[in-house]
Amino acid sequence: VHLRYLLSAEGDEFPGSRELGRHHGHRTTLSVPLLREGDSIGVIVLRRNEVHPFSERQIKLLQTFADQAVIAIGNVRMFEEVQAKTRDLSEALTYQTGSANILSVIASSPTDVEPVLKAIVESACELCEAYDAVLVLKHDGELWVGAHQGQLPLNRTKWPYDRGSVSGRSMADRLPVHVHDVSLENTEFPIAQEMSNRDGGRSVLGVPMLSERESIGAIVLRRTEVHPFTEKQIKLLQTFADQAVIAIGNVRMFEQVQERTKELSRSLDDLRTAQDRLIQTEKLASLGQLTAGIAHEIKNPLNFVNNFSALSMELVDELHDVLKPTALDNKTREGTNELTQMLKANLEKVVQHGKRADSIVKNMLLHSREGSGERRPVDVNSLVAESLNLAYHGARAEKQDFQIRLDQNFDPAAGEVDLFPQEITRVLLNLISNGFYAATKRRTEMSNGYEPTLSAATKNLGDRVEIRIRDNGAGIPADVKEKMFNPFFTTKPPGEGTGLGLSLSHDIIVKQHAGSIEVDTQPGEFTEFRLILPRTSSHSKVGTIT
Structure with missing residues (x-):
């Protein structure tokens, strides 16, 4: 717009410019718009105090200046937009890096939540530009500090879980609570x-930690000046709260898996133990039936061997007496005496080994026979003490130089047990011997x-009683x-053991009394x-070993 003389008739169309010209004294004006993509974003105005119109070259030159101004303004705006996007990207990268670092800590610490919570408050304090960050967890109606990071002191480790605190309010409402001052x-x-x-806190932000819509804690940020947190910082803190919930859930899940694994391991061990006992019991039962049949078959001929061997020994003595008055020369008599002595010695060995065989057969029958006696309540401490005393004096009677230290540690609370006293005494005598x-x-x-040294001990186990025999x-x-x-x-030398003692003891404890027998040795x-x-x-009064 070129007004050659502002106060002339051409200035009537621009009363505002005319009034301004009268006031400031200019008479000729030239205005060129700043156009960007067809839109006016500004104007360049030239003024002269005298009536002196601008030339065409000057008008075109001013249009060039206007175009250059538009380019310059566009460049500045573009630079500012790039700068803003760069800041946004840098901020987003920083936030993502902080979140990634926390996820890394979560992955590296599946069994311990403390390092994760510490990393969260450190990142929250730094990235949200707070003076301090506090993470609290709900426990027994109170909020306990789980982690703290920052310059502000924290003079308490817990406070009531109610709406009087920013953390309590955010947990109760399950929403962020932002207090500007x-x-x-x-x-x-x-x-x-x-x-x-x-402590000097002014602006405070609290975000709840939600697990399945239930508040389990909160993260609180504080600033010492009135400086509200941005929406981005609020969202970032919500992300940190979610990560804290994941970490706590991982640890709890790991603990549950560990506990379940231990339970399954214990169940597997119990199952294996029961399986081993069942196999042993079935094996002993089969062997018991087999040995019972064999023992019965051997018993009768063995009785004939033992009886006729003893009778033959008596007949040898009678033969020796009959031959005494008979007139024999010395050589014949010496030969006769030698033969009768050898015959008697051989018969004595037959009787000796026959008795041993008879003992083995009796043990075999005992291994499979029906139990005898009444099942009744018996004081365990007295039973063990009597068995220990009986075994000791039996060993002393067999070997006069027998010496051993006896240690007794009986639990007064062991009390009575419903059992077959004769059978348990047999087990104890075997183990002590x-x-x-x-x-x-x-x-x-x-x-x-x-x-x-041999020690005997008892212990009350509630609905069970423990007996220990240790040498x-x-x-x-x-x-x-x-x-x-x-x-x-x-493992004893021939003639010193039948190999049925522990087998019989196992039957008495496991099968007859529904107990257990274990061995610990080094x-x-x-x-x-x-x-x-x-x-x-729950067994009947008459026990059986089959």
């Missing part, structure tokens, strides 16, 4: 007000300084331990048998 909120947030007066044998045998193999003998090798409850298995150190007996039983 907590010092002005006397009635709304009394706990936050009190902490502000003491085996312990005597192992301890005294080791003494013969050791130098001075070794003292044979400090040479222990039991692993290969022997696997077979020690098998019938006829023995070769060269000790052997300990652990008997577990239930206090009561």
